Amino acid sequence: MRVLKRFTSVFVLLLVVSLLAGSVDSLANSSNGNHYTYTYDCWGADRESPDAYTVERVISGSDFEQCGNFKDPQGIYCVGNNMYVADTGNNRICHFTYGDDKFVFVKVVDSYQNADGKKVSLKEPQDVFVTTEGQMYIADTGNNKIVHLDADGKLVKEIGRPDDKTYTEEKFLPQKLVVDRAKRIFTQVQNVNKGFLEFDDAGDFTGFVGASEVTYDFFTYLWKMIATKEQRAQMELFVPTEYSNLCLDSEDFIYATISTFDGPVEMAEPIRKLNAKGTDILVRNGYDDPYGDYRYTDHGELKGPSQFNDICCLDNDVYYALDTNKGRIFAYDFQGNMLYAFGGHGYKAGYFMNPSAIEDLGDSLVVVDQKLGTITQFTLTEYGKLINGGLAEYKIGHYDESADIWRQVLRLNGNYDQAYIGIGRALLRKGQYKEAMEYFELKLDSKNYSKAFKLYREQWFEENIGKILLIFAILVLLGFGIGFVRKARKEVEKG
16 A cells, blocks of 8 residues: 555656646747847856747748848848848848748849939948838948938938048948937948947937946056067057947947957946947946857857847847857847857758847847848747836836746746845835845845845944844943942942
């Protein structure tokens, strides 16, 4: 009978475990192993996790009868349910719409009529930006200008090389661009290291924005101080770093990336958030700053740190950086915490050979592979939706709801540090400082722990100030009493 009971207990236990595992697999949706998702824990070790995104489809231009193959596509932009692809090698912009779980080809924009009524063909356009009204801004790199077309494809203006002494490059090669609600145009230009060029709505150049700080090696700088004039002339000049891409968030702040830099990646700050003055205001409260993989090798085909060549930002301030070096996508929250990373180099779905651009399309991410001429669409899994939900509820002040969602995340991934930290942050906002400290301590989050401890100390002091004063008064009175007794005793003994 005992043997039968033990066998029955083991069978029930295995059945429960298998059901739970099946439930987790169903919720996490690992996309049948199509790509590998991971994050880093508080010790800096990489941890495999359920997929936050799964591959929905991989499309190419040849999937659409009137489009034809993409060739060397380098840019993409999505607004509403519209997707625009800068098909650089074919000298055109391809317009698609997305709905009912499918893409529909709309048209190709490969030319326009200039002010003289002559047809002008696009030449190697590397990026495109489209407003909600359908106004199109094209980085027409091969023609050395920015082209602004209205919703009907008619020319509004052309912007060429700035006639300004601060612009010293012979050519004007715009590569990436965005347009804010004030219709200011910000563009990243090849070989320009003074920041992004800014133009007003009329197309007039107004200056540079977000010039990167000069980076240099200390010993090289010291040598330049004592070197001769001829020696200094032969040495490499100290110049600011050139940006690689940019995007706008929901409040028109510029998120920018840097793909090349000297010195350690930790000091390069390859992701930045620029305000109107061009000052970097990106919050970096994670275990490490947002710079991609924590560890990397200096040898092999994929040597070196992550190199970001594009970035996109969601309305909840989650942003995704595209690593062209390793073909990966890194997701960060508004505090700079790494949420997860996925992708890699390869030919199977979810991997890339040379990713060149990333955009968000509703709940999807679309990534352009320049070498393969394809666009991969990723859609959120239930696991990814929970993570976004936990962040969104926290942002609007629903702390109980946020904590509940993070607890659901922990059921799917018990190793997920950001879930513990998310619960801790929610408790912190609710004034439950002691409980928040426990969650922060568990995941070695010293910054948030210090905040919680400071507030808990103040709270404890305020709640116990009466007791503290009473004890202090008793000690003072007791001291006086003991002194009085001793004095009286001495007088009695002398008498």
